[in-house]
Amino acid sequence: MPLKGQCNCGAIQVSVDDDAAEKSQPIFCHCSNCRRQSGALGTYVSMYPDADVTITGSPKDYEDRSTDSGTLLHRWFCGACGCPIMSTSERLPGMKIIKMGLFDKIHKPNAEIYCKNKNEWEPVVEGTARLQGAF
Numbered sequence: 001m002p003l004k005g006q007c008n009c010g011a012i013q014v015s016v017d018d019d020a021a022e023k024s025q026p027i028f029c030h031c032s033n034c035r036r037q038s039g040a041l042g043t044y045v046s047m048y049p050d051a052d053v054t055i056t057g058s059p060k061d062y063e064d065r066s067t068d069s070g071t072l073l074h075r076w077f078c079g080a081c082g083c084p085i086m087s088t089s090e091r092l093p094g095m096k097i098i099k100m101g102l103f104d105k106i107h108k109p110n111a112e113i114y115c116k117n118k119n120e121w122e123p124v125v126e127g128t129a130r131l132q133g134a135f
Helices: 019-023 032-040
Strands: 002-004 015-018 028-031 041-048 053-056 060-064 073-077 085-088 095-099 112-114
Touching: 032 041, 053 085
Parallel strands: 028 112
Antiparallel strands: 002 015, 015 053, 028 041, 041 095, 060 073, 073 085, 085 095
C-alpha cells in the first residue's frame, strides 16, 4: 500500500509508491538544524528516489547553508502552514528525504544519526544503528 500524507492545512500532498514504501528504512536525525526546523528532538525521515514520490502542491524552499555536514540542504515546507515536507541535497542526487511525520502510519527507524547532539536524557530507540554523524 502506498504511503499517503499531507501537511497540516492539506495544501501539500505527498505519496510514496507501494514498493518504495515497503522498503522504507526511516532514520531519526538529531543534527542541530533538524532540531531547530522541527522544534523537537530531531526529524524522522526516509529517503526515496524521485520517481517513487509524488508531491501535489507547491512547497517553498529554504536553502540551509549552515548544516552540520557543511553541505547545502534544501528544506522544503508548506508556505501556508509551515509544515516541513522534505529535504534535498547535492550529496543525494535523484533522491528526496521525506518527513515521515506527514503520514499516519510509519515504520520504526533503522538508524539514528548525529547522536553526538543528543542529550543524555533522550531515549534510545532500541535495535537501531546509532551514528555520531552522518552516514
